[in-house]
Amino acid sequence: MREPAIGLPDPSFPRTMPHRRPGELHLPFADVHGVVFIGDIHRRWDLVARGIAALPAPPRHVVLLGDMECTAPLDDLTAPLRAAGIGLHWIFGNHDYDGGPEMWANLADPTRNAATAAGALHGQVVEIAGLRVAGLGGTFRSRIWNPPQPPRLHGRAELAADMAALGPGWSPDSAAALAHSLAAMAIWPEDIVALAAQRADVLVTHEAPSSHPAGIAVIDGLARAMGARLIIHGHHHVTYRADAADGLAVLGVAAAWGADLAGRAWWTGEKERVLAAPPAGWSYR
Numbered sequence: 294m295r296e297p298a299i300g301l302p303d304p305s306f307p308r309t310m311p312h313r314r315p316g317e318l319h320l321p322f323a324d325v326h327g328v329v330f331i332g333d334i335h336r337r338w339d340l341v342a343r344g345i346a347a348l349p350a351p352p353r354h355v356v357l358l359g360d361m362e363c364t365a366p367l368d369d370l371t372a373p374l375r376a377a378g379i380g381l382h383w384i385f386g387n388h389d390y391d392g393g394p395e396m397w398a399n400l401a402d403p404t405r406n407a408a409t410a411a412g413a414l415h416g417q418v419v420e421i422a423g424l425r426v427a428g429l430g431g432t433f434r435s436r437i438w439n440p441p442q443p444p445r446l447h448g449r450a451e452l453a454a455d456m457a458a459l460g461p462g463w464s465p466d467s468a469a470a471l472a473h474s475l476a477a478m479a480i481w482p483e484d485i486v487a488l489a490a491q492r493a494d495v496l497v498t499h500e501a502p503s504s505h506p507a508g509i510a511v512i513d514g515l516a517r518a519m520g521a522r523l524i525i526h527g528h529h530h531v532t533y534r535a536d537a538a539d540g541l542a543v544l545g546v547a548a549a550w551g552a553d554l555a556g557r558a559w560w561t562g563e564k565e566r567v568l569a570a571p572p573a574g575w576s577y578r
Contacts, residue, residue: 327353327422329559330497332527332546333360333386337563338370340549344560351377352559354421356414358527358546359386359430359499363399368406375408382412382421384430386499386528390474397477416484418491418519424554427493427519432500432528433509434479436471440511448483449476485511489518495554496521499528504535504543504575505568516541523554530566532558534578543575 329352334341345351355374361383363370371381383400390397403410414428436455438444446455452475456468463471480500496516501508502524516524517539525544534556535543546552549562556578571577 328356328424329354329551329553330356330358330525330544330546332358332532332550332552332562333388333530333548334362335360335388335548335563336362336364337549340560340562341551342373344549344551344562345374347560351379352551352553353378354380354382355551356421356426356497356525357381357383358497358525359384360388360527360548361386361400362388362391363396364392366399366402366405367409371409380412380421381409382414382419382426382428383409384414384428384497384499385478386430387432387478390478393470394473397474401477414497416487418488418493424495425493427488427491427496427521429480429484429488429496429498429500429512429515431478431480433511434475436475437479438482440509444482447481449481452476480511485515489515491519493519493521495523495525498524498526501526501529501545502543503572504537505529505531505533505545506570506572508572513537513541525552525554530563531568532565533568535571535575536578537575 331341334357375381385400389400398405401413414426415430416428418425418427433439437446446452452472456472459468496519498512500512502512502516503510507529512524522540523542523544525546527546529545530548531545532547532550532552533545544552544556547562547565551559553559
């Protein structure tokens with residue numbers, strides 16, 4: 294079943310900003326309010342439609358933080374956003390392969406997504422509204438890397454040999470399906486290494502850094518290596534702001550919520566999950 298079209302306000306409307314909330318992030322970035330980060334949509338494009346339609350004007354750019362679960366090509370699902378002049382950027386999440394290769398192709402196959410393929414941020418550093426934004430999609434998978442344990446595999450070139458060692462309980466088709474999903478969806482050490490050699494202002498991830506009780510410190514380390522001052526992530530369905538002692542900031546965005554770089558929620562989506570006390574070394578706002 295195709296998701297409903299996204300209704301958009303008239304882009305000629307004058308912009309008014311969301312109300313300031315206590316503890317919002319103050320970062321000297323260009324065009325802070327021109328980019329909205331949207332948490333895990335999980336097919337609920339209607340919540341995004343409602344949120345954007347309630348704005349006096351659409352944002353200039355949106356960044357999708359993974360777990361869209363595309364039942365149709367991303368080009369089709371986001372056509373109204375792009376028609377309104379919104380620049381679209383995205384990373385993938387752990388549920389974007391739930392429907393198998395067909396769902397993955399709806400998101401990532403350039404032959405189905407001539408308009409949105411260029412917006413893929415995974416493994417890239419792209420300038421968006423004057424910011425250098427780096428993207429890391431997916432989550433850690435134990436077959437590849439389960440931090441804080443060292444990686445089992447470092448690069449995708451090792452995957453064929455690892456699949457060959459699965460054992461007689463795996464059919465060739467099952468092994469091939471697992472290999473495809475791991476190559477597509479897992480966080481790989483080779484991707485971390487490649488990103489760490491670059492510079493960015495903001496790192497967007499699906500997996501959470503250690504600011505979240507279920508987060509992974511590898512993400513923190515990547516941001517610091519790149520010189521990023523802010524990490525924005527999805528995955529855990531909670532909107533929160535956190536600070537480390539060294540000035541690294543984190544913004545989590547809940548499912549189908551929209552938030553900007555200053556930490557303002559532009560709209561709400563699904564009900565948030567409960568967030569426990571901050572882990573050691575972090576404070577919540």
